[in-house]
Amino acid sequence: MSQSLQASPRVSADLYVEVMTFYARQMRLLDELDIDRFVQTFTEDGSVAHPHRAEEVRGRADMRVKMGRALPEYVDVVTRHWFDHFLLDHDGDELQVTYYSLVTEADMDGAVRLKTSSAVEDVLVREDDGQLRIRARVIRRDTPEAVRPRG
Template sequence: MGVIAVSVYIEVLTFYARQMRLLDALDVEGYANTFTEDGVTDHAHRGEKIEGRAAMIAGAKHALPRYAGVAVRHWNDHYLVDEVDENTLNVTYCSLVTRTDAEGAVTFEPTFFIEDVLVRVDGELLTRSRTIHRDGQAKQVAQAS
């Protein structure tokens, strides 16, 4: 893994700050627009692969009622950024997910390890693929393969 430019590292952190806020605001279309048109989300831990923005939006809207009345937040850490080529980045990180209810009580979803491929299109980063591994399963995925 080579040394990436510091400007790329900050660009990546800022990309995730924006994308996670759209996700946590349950802004389904806004979140889908941070993926490429053919972007893929692979929930590896439950064998569910969603391909393309349209399918992503449909799936997310289906899941929305689950989050009625709670504020979801994703807390990411330990980003590793690997430059595949000038406009393609492999990014891996861990994610802790909280749910805060109307009284302010916080509960937790499982923790996750995520492998993303980001591409820069017209100067802007987008997620081309996201593979999500749930922690605590038989075969722990603590690092990128």
């Protein structure tokens, strides 16, 4: 390969692949409705915010309660999250990861429909056990108003 095509990465390819793998695992847990193991992918005080609903949940305990309440909506469908266009950056011990998220839902007969598209911003940290976990997640559901606020 010519010298001019050499890569100039901001994060190593190994870290990139580890982050892809982190999300692959986390989304299986979410889409399989394994709430207990899903909340373990956040730090103990981790948060999930949905600014368009002016809503934020903080801490695994509250996350578990909130998700448990919403569970009945999800038992008769298979929800799948599809991610794309990851950008990774780091600042000290924090890893900032942003990406697109598309949600589909399959019904009892396997018919699939689109539910939402969103832009997500995560802050990940590596904890003492060597695992990456999410300290803060912000999910912005796509609407023209959310993406391009007017004045």
